[in-house]
Amino acid sequence: MTSPARTTAKAAVRTAGVSVGTYVVLIAQALLARRRIGTTTDRPPSGNGLYGxxxxxxxxxxxxxxxxxxxxYGMKSVDNTPSALVGIGLSHILGVPVQIHNESFxxxxxxxxxxxxxxxxxxKPQxxxxxxxxxxxTHQVxxxxxxxxLGAAVRRLRAMGSEVIVGSVPDFGTIKPLPVPLRTVCRYWSRHLARRQTVAxxxxxxxxxxxSDVLEPLLLLKADALFGDDRFHPSAHGxxxxxxxxxxxxxxxxxxSVVRPHEEAPLEQMTLEEAAEWAVDHGGTQVAPAPRGRRWAAVLRWRR
Incomplete structure (x- = not known):
C-alpha cells in the first residue's frame, strides 16, 4: 500500500457525487492524512525459504x-512477515514442507x-x-x-497449474488517520472494488x-494494537x-481441489453477485467457483 491520501477529491466526485465544497474538504483531508501516515524506505527482512x-x-x-x-511493511522481524506466517501456517496444518517465494513489493x-x-x-507454483x-x-484506477x-492474473496462474487464493481489498473505513468525509468516500470505493475483485x-x-472488516471487531478490544505506527499498515498482530x-x-x-478433489463439500451456493455482496458485508467469508456454472459461487461463511 501507499498513502491513501492519493485518493483525491476527483475520485470522490466520480464515485460519490460530492459537492464542490466537499471536494475542497477532501483535498485538505488527503494532505493531512498523508502527513499523519508518512512513508518509510525500510524494507522488512525477506521471508523467502523453506518452512517445515x-x-x-x-x-x-x-x-x-x-x-x-x-x-x-513495517515489520522488523522475519517471523512477523506474511511470508513466514503463511509458510509456518501451511506447513503445520498440511503436514508438508512449504517453499515460500514472495514477489510482492x-x-x-x-x-x-x-x-x-x-x-x-x-x-512453477502449485x-x-x-x-x-x-x-x-489510492491511484484512482x-x-x-x-x-x-486481477482476473487475468488468476487465469494465468490457473493455466500454470496453480491453485489461487485472493484476499479482497480491506475496508478503508477502518483506517483511523482518514477523517470524515474522506474516510466515508474511501470506504465506499474499497467496498466497491472488493465486490468487483470477488466476481472477477x-x-x-x-x-x-x-x-473487508476482519480487523474491525478486534479493534474494540485491541484498540490500535492491530495497526502499525503509521495507523494505516497492519501491526505484527494485524x-x-x-x-x-x-x-x-x-x-x-x-x-x-488436490487432496480430496472428488468429495462434495457441504457449501452454500448462491449467485456470484449475491456471494460478492455478502462477502463485502461479512469479513472472513470464502467465495469459490461452484459446479453449477460460471455465474454461481460456493460460499463458506466465517462464524465469528
Missing amino acids: HDLDGDPLRCLLLGDSTMVG VGARSSDLQGQIDAAVDL LAIILVGANDI PAKRSARR AVEAGARVVSL YATVANFLVDAAVTQWRS
Whole structure:
C-alpha cells in the first residue's frame, strides 16, 4: 500500500457525487492524512525459504503476490512477515514442507501482477496467494479495470497449474488517520472494488477470502494494537490476523481441489453477485467457483 491520501477529491466526485465544497474538504483531508501516515524506505527482512523442513514429502511451492501488505511493511522481524506466517501456517496444518517465494513489493497495483508472475515462472507454483487493490484505490484506477487485471492474473496462474487464493481489498473505513468525509468516500470505493475483485477472481477460478472488516471487531478490544505506527499498515498482530484468514482459505482450497478433489463439500451456493455482496458485508467469508456454472459461487461463511 501507499498513502491513501492519493485518493483525491476527483475520485470522490466520480464515485460519490460530492459537492464542490466537499471536494475542497477532501483535498485538505488527503494532505493531512498523508502527513499523519508518512512513508518509510525500510524494507522488512525477506521471508523467502523453506518452512517445515523437518516434515516428510516434497515441498509445496507457494507464490505470494501483491503490495506492501503482502510484503510485511513495517515489520522488523522475519517471523512477523506474511511470508513466514503463511509458510509456518501451511506447513503445520498440511503436514508438508512449504517453499515460500514472495514477489510482492511496496506500492504494487493490479497492473503489476503480470510482472510479478513473470519473475516467478521458474518456480512453477502449485499455490499462489494474492493481496492487491489498495494502491489501485489510492491511484484512482477504475474498479472495473483493476478487477479485470486481477482476473487475468488468476487465469494465468490457473493455466500454470496453480491453485489461487485472493484476499479482497480491506475496508478503508477502518483506517483511523482518514477523517470524515474522506474516510466515508474511501470506504465506499474499497467496498466497491472488493465486490468487483470477488466476481472477477472467482470467475477466473480463484477462491476469494473477504478481508473487508476482519480487523474491525478486534479493534474494540485491541484498540490500535492491530495497526502499525503509521495507523494505516497492519501491526505484527494485524499481519498475523490477516495471514490466518489467508492460510485457512489456502488449506481449504488445497484439500478440496488436490487432496480430496472428488468429495462434495457441504457449501452454500448462491449467485456470484449475491456471494460478492455478502462477502463485502461479512469479513472472513470464502467465495469459490461452484459446479453449477460460471455465474454461481460456493460460499463458506466465517462464524465469528
